[in-house]
Amino acid sequence: MAQKEKKLNGTVIVTYRCNARCSMCNRYKAPSRPDEEISIETIKKLPKMYFTNITGGEPFIRTDLKDIVRELYKHSDRIVISTNGFFTDRIVDLCKEFPQIGIRISIEGLEKTNNEIRGLENGYQRGYQTLKTLREMGMKDVGFGMTVQDKNAPDLVPLYEISNEMGMEFATASLHNSFYFVENKNIIHDRPMVAKNFENLVNELLKSNSPKKWFRAYFNHGLINYIYGQKRLLPCDMSFDTFFIDPYGDVMPCNGTKDKEVMGNLNTQTWDELWNSKEAEEVRKKVRHCDRNCWMIGSVSPAMHKYIWKPATWVIIHKFKALFTKHPYSMYENKICRDYRDGKVTKKDLDKCSTCDLRNTVNDGLSEASKEQLKDKTGEEIVDADIASQIQE
Numbered sequence: 001m002a003q004k005e006k007k008l009n010g011t012v013i014v015t016y017r018c019n020a021r022c023s024m025c026n027r028y029k030a031p032s033r034p035d036e037e038i039s040i041e042t043i044k045k046l047p048k049m050y051f052t053n054i055t056g057g058e059p060f061i062r063t064d065l066k067d068i069v070r071e072l073y074k075h076s077d078r079i080v081i082s083t084n085g086f087f088t089d090r091i092v093d094l095c096k097e098f099p100q101i102g103i104r105i106s107i108e109g110l111e112k113t114n115n116e117i118r119g120l121e122n123g124y125q126r127g128y129q130t131l132k133t134l135r136e137m138g139m140k141d142v143g144f145g146m147t148v149q150d151k152n153a154p155d156l157v158p159l160y161e162i163s164n165e166m167g168m169e170f171a172t173a174s175l176h177n178s179f180y181f182v183e184n185k186n187i188i189h190d191r192p193m194v195a196k197n198f199e200n201l202v203n204e205l206l207k208s209n210s211p212k213k214w215f216r217a218y219f220n221h222g223l224i225n226y227i228y229g230q231k232r233l234l235p236c237d238m239s240f241d242t243f244f245i246d247p248y249g250d251v252m253p254c255n256g257t258k259d260k261e262v263m264g265n266l267n268t269q270t271w272d273e274l275w276n277s278k279e280a281e282e283v284r285k286k287v288r289h290c291d292r293n294c295w296m297i298g299s300v301s302p303a304m305h306k307y308i309w310k311p312a313t314w315v316i317i318h319k320f321k322a323l324f325t326k327h328p329y330s331m332y333e334n335k336i337c338r339d340y341r342d343g344k345v346t347k348k349d350l351d352k353c354s355t356c357d358l359r360n361t362v363n364d365g366l367s368e369a370s371k372e373q374l375k376d377k378t379g380e381e382i383v384d385a386d387i388a389s390q391i392q393e
């Protein structure tokens with residue numbers, strides 16, 4: 001009997017160009033050159049996937065995104081695009097052709113907080129309006145994505161409530177450092193305050209009747225564990241049945257590593273060659289010993305499916321508790337939260353457990369040609385000029 005083909009979970013970073021100016025990500029300062037960005041020919045070489053996330057940079061900066069999506073649907077059962085929601089017309093246009101696609105718009109809090117963090121003029125209104133328009137069009141798989149930090153943590157539950165009213169998905173993350181974000185200084189300062197806001201969200205999610213939200217509650221419980229710098233609640237199996245591919249065709253395990261880790265290049269190799277290469281095996285060895293303990297949906301969602309009994313047990317316990325109390329979850333279930341509250345560990349101890357590294361410069365993973373263009377212009381100038389010329393055309 002023919003062996004059933006194993007489908008993977010893939011993320012395609014279609015560009016490193018971005019028009020936002022987020023405070024927690026410097027990618028906008030380090031754009032890729034459009035002529036070097038992943039081509040349809042390379043995308044054709046991707047394997048079968050059960051899920052594909054298209055991300056950037058800002059994916060809708062690419063004017064051929066529709067062609068990319070069309071090709072990716074030949075490989076993937078489900079596609080979700082992560083975007084800042086700025087290019088409303090392009091998003092709406094793409095969704096007309098692909099009504100089954102998922103769209104996640106990053107919104108970093110209520111209006112004032114969002115615009116301060118994302119540095120996009122009118123960013124909140126544009127993002128919100130885009131989401132509303134997509135909803136009105138009958139798009140089912142749309143939602144918000146929020147990266148929680150000190151500044152926006154108090155907006156966490158209010159934003160969740162807005163997403164609920166609009167009948168949308170609400171995805172959360174917290175600060176990470178990596179070459180992908182061109183950032184190594186991200187850190188949560190007031191951990192108990194941020195954790196308290198996550199605790200409130202977890203309790204809200206547990207109140208719902210949706211099993212999907214109960215598992216989201218577990219994910220947010222994991223975010224508390226993460227911001228206190230603890231070992232991941234679930235193993236990280238990135239690069240085993242999951243991959244990222246960047247604009248240069250470089251296939252990587254994930255987007256959380258300090259430096260770019262490359263398993264192979266799909267511009268020059270076939271998928272099977274690179275996936276079974278010595279380099280890929282070396283990367284997998286590093287993943288097995290990785291101590292960065294990321295907790296991002298890209299690496300956690302596959303782990304939650306694979307080790308389902310662990311989140312499922314947590315959900316059953318907390319749903320049971322919910323029968324007797326309105327607050328079935330407390331952040332102090334995490335030993336580290338109790339230890340910090342009780343003075344057994346200090347802020348300095350916890351800071352040391354984070355990936356924040358003020359001593360080292362950050363590697364941006366750009367190609368030589370992309371670096372070259374930054375010699376006499378900033379990334380912002382390059383991308384602004386690029387968008388201006390697109391609009392004129």
Ligand code: SF4
Nearest residue numbers: 236254256257290294
């Ligand atoms: S913990 Fe996993 S996702 Fe994070 S850097 Fe390590 S291998 Fe990548």
